Amino acid sequence: MRPGDIYMASIARYIARSGALASFFVKPILSKTYIASLNAVVLAQILVFALALSQLVRVEEYYRYLVPGVVLLSFYTTIYSLIEEVFFFATRAEAYLYTYILPLPRYMLAIGFTLAVSIMCIPLYIPYIALLALASPHAGSPTGVLISIASIAAMMTIFSIAVGGLLASIYMSIKSNWRLLLTVFLLSDILQRFSTAYYPLSYFPEVYRYIALANPVTHFINLSLIIIGIDPTLLIDPGFSAAILAASVLGFSAITILGAQKFAEGGRLV
Amino acid sequence: MAFYRILLMTRMGFTTWFRTQEILVRIFVSSILYIAVFGLIFSRLSYPGYIAYIVPGAVSTYSAMLPIYPVGTLIHIAMGRGGYYAYMLPVPRWSIVAVRIIVSLVLVVIASINTIASYWILAGYPNPALLISILPAITLTISISLFYASLAYIIRDVPKYFTLIPSLSTILSIASTAYYPPASLSYIPSILREIIEINPISLSADISRILLGVLDGEITIKIAILAIELTIISIPLSMVLARKLEF
Numbered sequence: 001m002r003p004g005d006i007y008m009a010s011i012a013r014y015i016a017r018s019g020a021l022a023s024f025f026v027k028p029i030l031s032k033t034y035i036a037s038l039n040a041v042v043l044a045q046i047l048v049f050a051l052a053l054s055q056l057v058r059v060e061e062y063y064r065y066l067v068p069g070v071v072l073l074s075f076y077t078t079i080y081s082l083i084e085e086v087f088f089f090a091t092r093a094e095a096y097l098y099t100y101i102l103p104l105p106r107y108m109l110a111i112g113f114t115l116a117v118s119i120m121c122i123p124l125y126i127p128y129i130a131l132l133a134l135a136s137p138h139a140g141s142p143t144g145v146l147i148s149i150a151s152i153a154a155m156m157t158i159f160s161i162a163v164g165g166l167l168a169s170i171y172m173s174i175k176s177n178w179r180l181l182l183t184v185f186l187l188s189d190i191l192q193r194f195s196t197a198y199y200p201l202s203y204f205p206e207v208y209r210y211i212a213l214a215n216p217v218t219h220f221i222n223l224s225l226i227i228i229g230i231d232p233t234l235l236i237d238p239g240f241s242a243a244i245l246a247a248s249v250l251g252f253s254a255i256t257i258l259g260a261q262k263f264a265e266g267g268r269l270v
Numbered sequence: 271m272a273f274y275r276i277l278l279m280t281r282m283g284f285t286t287w288f289r290t291q292e293i294l295v296r297i298f299v300s301s302i303l304y305i306a307v308f309g310l311i312f313s314r315l316s317y318p319g320y321i322a323y324i325v326p327g328a329v330s331t332y333s334a335m336l337p338i339y340p341v342g343t344l345i346h347i348a349m350g351r352g353g354y355y356a357y358m359l360p361v362p363r364w365s366i367v368a369v370r371i372i373v374s375l376v377l378v379v380i381a382s383i384n385t386i387a388s389y390w391i392l393a394g395y396p397n398p399a400l401l402i403s404i405l406p407a408i409t410l411t412i413s414i415s416l417f418y419a420s421l422a423y424i425i426r427d428v429p430k431y432f433t434l435i436p437s438l439s440t441i442l443s444i445a446s447t448a449y450y451p452p453a454s455l456s457y458i459p460s461i462l463r464e465i466i467e468i469n470p471i472s473l474s475a476d477i478s479r480i481l482l483g484v485l486d487g488e489i490t491i492k493i494a495i496l497a498i499e500l501t502i503i504s505i506p507l508s509m510v511l512a513r514k515l516e517f
Contacts, residue, residue: 033430037437044444048458048466055454056316178290185296193307203314208307 014104018112019119021102025086026120035124038078042128045070059200061231064135068228069197071128072221075121079160080167080188082117087171106172107257114164118157129153136229151227159220162249165256173259191217200234216248276365283369284376287340297336297381304328305388319484325389326403326478327448329382330471333410334439336381337374341418342431344370367511371415378411379404403478406496410474413500420507446471451485470499 050070054063090099090113099109126149133148167184174180194208195217204212212218219241226238287293305321305328313320344366359366382404390396422431445462446469447455455463466472473496479485480492 029429031429031433034433037433041437041440041444044441048462049444049449051457052450052454053312055457056320056450057312059315178292182292182295185292186299189296189300189303193303198308199311199315203311205310205314208311 011108014108015112015115017102018104018109019116021090021099021109022086022113022116023120025089026082026117029082029085030120030124038074038124042071042074045074053198059234065200065225065230065234066198068132068225068230069221071125071132072224073192073195073197073217075125075156076159076163076217076220077188077192078124079118079121080163082121083114083160083164083167084184086113086117087167091171110165110168110172110256111161111253114161114168115157117164118160121160122153122156125156126153132228136227148227152224155220155223155227158249159216159245162216162252165252169252169255169259191215194218195221196236197221201236202234213244216245216252219245219248272361272365275359275361276368279359279361279365279369280372283340283373287343287373293377294380297377298384301328301332301381301385302388305385306392309389310392321389321392322482323451323479323484324449325385325400326482326484327446327475328385329378329403329407329478330410330446330475331443331448332378332381332385333407333414333474334442334471336377337371337411337415337418338432338435338439340370340373340377341367341415341422342428342435344419344422364508364511367416367419370419371412374415375408375411378407382407399482402481403475406474406477409496409500410470413470413503416504416507416511420511423511442469442471445469446475448472448475468495468499470496470503473499 046067050063050066054066059065090109102109104112129149129152130145133145133152136145136148166187170183170187171180174183190211194211194215196204196212197217201209201212201218213236218236222236222241223238223245225235226232226241305325309321309324309328312324383401386400386403389400418435421435425431425434443449445466447466448471452463452467455466458466473492476485476487477489477492477496480487480489
């Protein structure tokens with residue numbers, strides 16, 4: 001066995017251990033009540049909110065644009081809140097003593113936690129993704145539908161790792177509880193409001209467009225809408241979106257690895 | 271003496287809730303973003319008057335959203351170790367809930383004033399008549415807080431409360447006319463449309479809109495329906511709550 005293989009095997013083992021730990025925190029949250037409530041809210045948004053707003057708006061095929069936006073934004077808020085909850089319990093509540101004495105590198109904890117949360121969360125959205133893929137122009141061939149589902153699921157995983165990494169570094173660097181909760185909330189609220197989930201970029205006032213273009217949530221949703229086959233005149237250039245999303249994923253992952261190691265190792269645990 | 275103790279408890283409620291600036295900053299930023307981003311962009315997408323239309327809607331949705339955490343903290347305390355202290359206090363049981371309702375009311379008033387002020391800044395002129403929309407929202411907040419408190423004592427499970435109640439409040443807000451005029455509900459089945467029209471959040475928002483002149487309709491009927499609904503919600507729930515709180 002080469003040294004590289006041994007190194008990769010240790011990384012996989014570390015991630016698997018962190019994931020097992022994360023699922024320990026996530027499983028009690030993902031109760032039947034939670035799943036039923038989540039679906040009730042998503043369905044109400046699709047059947048009432050999106051339908052009523054599409055009657056109000058002068059854009060053609062707006063309902064087709066809005067429904068995937070609603071579903072993907074719901075995925076983002078679920079991932080965000082679950083990772084937030086897992087990190088709060090793992091690094092702030094009584095469990096932190098056990099979390100930090102584990103023989104695992106800190107960045108592995110961060111990556112493992114976010115991977116576990118996204119793997120547990122994506123199946124909740126698979127039925128909606130399948131419906132969206134069936135409504136896409138590629139719906140004619142089963143291979144096209146499967147490719148659409150697989151592409152969106154892969155993007156969801158990559159995106160949730162990026163968001164999770166960002167949250168992990170915030171959780172491991174801010175000591176004061178109220179400052180931490182405020183930062184996490186503001187980040188979530190600003191990213192949601194300035195995303196193109198509910199409205200195409202061309203309708204944003206000029207000042208807001210720069211924020212929306214720098215927002216990874218915008219590009220995650222934009223690329224998913226491209227896969228689903230939404231009218232391209234309402235969307236951002238796919239090359240530009242892919243570049244920004246890739247840069248966010250790399251940037252956030254680097255922040256996670258460096259930040260988690262630097263701040264969590266040593267004195268600044270809680 | 272009991273009144274003085276209740277006042278002390280209210281003060282304690284405020285100091286614990288507003289000890290850090292977190293909640294105030296959250297309310298401040300959220301309500302500005304709601305109007306300055308969602309409202310502004312949708313008024314470009316739909317029609318220019320849309321932003322004026324959703325201000326009373328936003329104020330009414332706060333009545334469903336903001337009491338969740340003050341009331342939830344109460345159940346959190348009552349279910350945990352704090353329950354021993356809360357129930358040993360020499361005050362009437364109802365006052366423990368009343369303090370939380372007062373905190374919710376303050377949050378709703380702060381968020382509403384902030385939303386209205388954001389609209390004034392965006393629209394470029396102050397319209398004091400908009401402050402009227404806070405009045406139905408205050409009545410609604412009292413009833414909804416009582417409703418949440420009763421549900422909390424019936425559920426008697428903290429994680430379940432924080433899962434069910436935020437979803438319930440989101441559904442209540444979505445299935446109302448807070449975000450859209452009744453005309454845009456034409457594609458929705460008639461039974462669902464009728465439910466949306468008698469939703470207390472819709473009634474509260476529509477009463478303010480009629481008073482402000484942004485919606486046509488019969489105000490007396492809406493006030494009567496809202497009054498009946500709030501009475502039906504409040505009285506039986508207060509009785510349930512009183513029985514659950516008693517030892």
